[in-house]
Each structure stands twice: as C-alpha cells, then as structure tokens.
Amino acid sequence: KKNMATSASAARLCRLAGRTVSSLSYRDRTAVSLLARRCYVTTSTRKTLQFRLDERTAHSSLDLFKKNTGVIYRILGFDPSQVQDNPERFRDWAVVFGDEKITSGRHYWEVTVKKSQEFRLGVAEALMSRDDCVGTNSSSWVFGYAQRKWFTMTSNKIVPVTLVGKPDRVGILLDYEAGLLGLVDIGKPAIIHTIRVQFKGPLCPAFGLWDGELLTHSGLEEPEGLK
Secondary structure, three states: OHHHHHHHHHHHHHHHOOOOHHHOOHHHHHHHHHHHHHHHHHHHOOOOOOOOEOHHHOOOOEEEEOOOOEEEEOOOOOOHHHOOOOOOOOOOOOEEEEOOOEOOOEEEEEEEOOOOOOEEEEEEEOOOOOOOOOOOOOOEEEEEEEOOEEEEEEOOEEEEEOOOOOOOEEEEEEEOOOOEEEEEEOOOOEEEEEEEOOOOOOEEEEEEEOOOEEEEEOOOOOOOOOO
16 A cells, blocks of 8 residues: 555656646655656656567577677678577578567667678568568568668669768668658768558568678667657
C-alpha cells in the first residue's frame, strides 16, 4: 500500500509540474523540483532501439568486435567448418543481422562507415533466407555503397542515390507503420533518400560488408527535424 501511495503521489506531482510553479505551495514546489527530471524522462523521451550484432547470423568472413557493435571483413575469413553451424547463420554472403526484432514504431540508429568502401545498410525480415544476400530479394531493403557511389537495393533492383562524397557516419531511420526507410545525413540532419515499402512481419537491422569495417551506434534519439 505504501508503494501504491508513493506512486500516486509521484503521478500527482508530475501533473502539478504542468502548472505554474508559483501557484503551488512551498511543499509541492520542493517535491516538484525533485521529481521534475524523473517526470521529464518518463514522459518526454520515447523508447530507443538498442541492439548489438548477432554473432549467430554472421557469415564466416565477418568478425565482430567492440562488444558486438562493430564488424570487420576478413578476406580469408574462417573456414566455415570452424564456425558453429546453425540455421541463423548466413552461408554464402558476408551479412550479419542486429539482435533485435522490430514489429512496430519509429526507430533510428547510426553507422560509422569511414573504414569501408563496400557495404550495405538497412533492414531485412527476420526470417529472410540465409542463402540470399541483403538487397537481392523482396524481404530486404538496403542502402549500399560501392565503387564510390550510393544506391538503394531490393529485389535485386538498384536505384542510384544522389549523394556527393562519403560521410564518415550515416543514420538509418525506420518507421514501421509508415513504411519508410531513410538514409540520414547526420550533419544537417536531413533524410537523403527514402525507400517506401509496406513492411510485414518482424524486421532486423541488416548489414552486408565486403571491405574494411562498420561500427553501429544504437540507443540513439532521432534527430530533431526529420520527417
């Protein structure tokens, strides 16, 4: 009962915080001041997507590092027979998934790409065939970079993306219900290019890598101003 009373009191003070502080009693003003930050955290921030790369899905040519937030491409890689065999692992392509499944909501993450010259970033259905590469089928949607050019790719169809140069780090914005996947210039910030699709079923962050390394950054708030 004491915990319930405390919760009710906290809720009341959160509501009081919406009124002008000068209209409150000294006791309430003090309590509101103490709880203001807590109220802000619980009411003003949305839940952010936090993920790591899923080693179980990683192709044998990919090594994970920095507590499974980064991935590096090894030209020779491991002998596939030396990697634990499981149905989650990509067998023919240098692909790895994030370890969170997304079924709703609006989510944002960033990827440091400065140490790679050939990669793909986006999302894929969690149950996508492990014999395919991201971008080559109808259950994956990616932004790619190769031969110093950006492009989008799904169902093996490539569409050029107009982007001058190559930033060190880019953002990925996913709005599940709106059917939007955006590549974000984090310097402005602004959406450079958008893929529109009606998503079905659970999605995972998806990465393909054929050179250098990528470092993922999740648990981030979406930048202000993105549509």
